[in-house]
Amino acid sequence: MNLKEMLKFADDIVFAKTGQHLDDLQETVLRGTLQHETYKQIAKDFDFSESRVREVGSELWRLLSEELGEDIHKSNLRSAIERFQVSIVSHWEQHHNQIGSFNICGETLHSPDIPNSQPPNQETSNPKETKTLHQDLSEMPELGNFFDRTSELQTLTTWILQQNSRLLALTGRLGIGKTTLAVKLVQQIKEEFEYVIWCSIDASHTPDEFEHKLIQFFSLSEKQDLSPTNQKRLPLIKYLQNHRCLIVLDDVHNLFCSGELAGKYKPDYEEYRSLFKQIEKISHQSCFLLIGWEQPREVTQFKNQNTPIRTLQLKGLDIAAGREILRDCGLEEIDNSEALIHRYEGNPLWLKSVANLIQDLGIDATELLIDDTILLPEDLKDVLQQQFDRTSELEKQVMSLLATENQPVNLAKLLEKGQISSSDLLNALQSLSRRCLIEKEGSLYTLPPVLKEYIKGL
Structure with a gap:
């Protein structure tokens, strides 16, 4: 039984006992309980007092206990509901009685206490299979x-x-x-x-x-x-x-x-x-x-x-997928293609851009890989500019500092090199990390090679 079915089941019982459907607070307590929330969490979510939530819960457990024939409390609610559904279905299957109607989870089951009623339709399909999408x-x-x-x-x-x-x-x-x-x-x-x-x-x-x-x-x-x-x-x-x-x-x-x-x-x-x-x-x-x-x-x-x-x-694609992209762009065989894929970090858009440039100009990709050249086609620059333009001036300063470093650097070195307060620097690094524009290795920071090459060219 899913959450919706359990709530419908409980609503049927409460309506049968009281003549009224669950009110908003009762439904909230039931929903929270079925999702393993504490009374304190439920109260906080809906701005009720914890004592009020406990009071509503206690009354619900009493009503359910009377109907299900066992002591219901917060910790056994879900299992009790599921046991009752299994037992009533099993009862019908074993005895094929004529039983009165009782609605559980959108299907009409029947109570042996009500005579002269019709058995459920055996061809009724599972509610999950028939629900409208x-x-x-x-x-x-x-x-x-x-x-x-x-x-x-x-x-x-x-x-x-x-x-x-x-x-x-x-x-x-x-x-x-x-x-x-x-x-x-x-x-x-x-x-x-x-x-x-x-x-x-x-x-x-x-x-x-x-x-x-x-x-x-x-x-x-x-x-x-x-x-x-x-x-x-x-x-x-x-x-x-x-x-x-x-x-x-x-x-x-x-x-x-x-x-x-x-x-x-x-x-x-x-x-x-x-x-x-x-x-x-x-x-x-x-x-x-x-x-x-x-x-x-x-x-x-x-x-x-x-x-x-x-x-x-999301990180870049693996080597096998990177090679597939290169092949799709017409670069069937490249010696040491793994190095090219790493250089562009398995980014599908970056790889397609540079592969198309190599293909269009007939550049020898092997020679390109010898001296760690990073090509920045104009369409790739346009993509990088979209993200760079959204950054704050503070972030631009930090990226400019990182672009001059050949190795990852720590916070102390960035503070030493730049005219930025420690508070501003930390906020900028956090923001750049949220934008996925820098990489962090332990306490060290660095720019991806492609972004470093782009910033150097500004």
């Missing part, structure tokens, strides 16, 4: 060539489907393959969700417009009760709680200011911060996947594996 992937790019990312796909799939992470950030340098990986992921897991939508963020997506777009998608797809009392659309978080939803936000870097440290929202876009915090803090069964080479500060700072937030920084 609603998908809007009109903004999702075509997959195109996909190179092996087995490990990354498995990691994301585990976080989403097994660990029920609510907020995922997929980050990495421009051209590294973030969107391509996300498209492949969505293709593989979309059937696990009732609602799937892909949104490409641009300047027109103000917080209100974005939230309205999602609510409109959910409400138009949902079977609506036409009674006057149910005409009002639900808040976004309610849809995320009532349904298993996957929402992909591509190009989230468009939410943030240019010329500032990473993750500073544009004017009038601050409400996105509240949205992301709500998605993290409030219990629900949905997942937001954020794609971009700059991420919200409230996302990237979380490293604790106990939080519902995860960040995956």
Whole structure:
């Protein structure tokens, strides 16, 4: 039984006992309990007192205990519900009695206490198999060539489907393959969700417009009760709680200011911060996947594996995939192609750019590799400029310092060389790291060779 089915089961019992459905607080306590949250966490999420949450929980456990015939408490709720479902189905299968109707998880089962009722239809299929799927992937790019990312796909799939992470950030340098990986992921897991939508963020997506777009998608797809009392659309978080939803936000870097440290929202876009915090803090069964080479500060700072937030920084492709890219660009055989792939860090876009230049000009790639030459085709410069232009003046200073170093350097050496305070330097390094523009080896910092060559040429 999934979370939605368990909540429906509990609602049926409470309605049968009291004549009233679960109210918002009762549902919140049940949802939090089924997701292994403490009373303190549940109270904090919804701004209730812990004593009030405990009181509501105690009354719910009493009602459920009377119906299920065993002592229900916070720690055994899930297992008790599942045992009851198994026992009632087993009872029907063994005795084929005529039993009264009792609704569990969207299927009509029956109680032996009510005579002269019909048995359930044996041909009724599993609710998971018959649930309606609603998908809007009109903004999702075509997959195109996909190179092996087995490990990354498995990691994301585990976080989403097994660990029920609510907020995922997929980050990495421009051209590294973030969107391509996300498209492949969505293709593989979309059937696990009732609602799937892909949104490409641009300047027109103000917080209100974005939230309205999602609510409109959910409400138009949902079977609506036409009674006057149910005409009002639900808040976004309610849809995320009532349904298993996957929402992909591509190009989230468009939410943030240019010329500032990473993750500073544009004017009038601050409400996105509240949205992301709500998605993290409030219990629900949905997942937001954020794609971009700059991420919200409230996302990237979380490293604790106990939080519902995860960040995956995508690295370059391996040697085999890099060689496949070179072959696709017409470079069938290159001696020591491994060195070329390492030099451009397995970045698919960077490799395609330099491979096309080599092919167009007929350059001997072997000679290119002898003296560590780094070619910067104009289209690659344009890509690098997009990210460089977004950085603050402070970050530009730090990158200029790093570009003069042949070896990774520590914080003390950077302080010694530059006219930057330690506080400003630390903030700049953190921001550059969030943008994936520098590399860190222990306590040492360095620029990737391609970026170093670009900055030297400015």
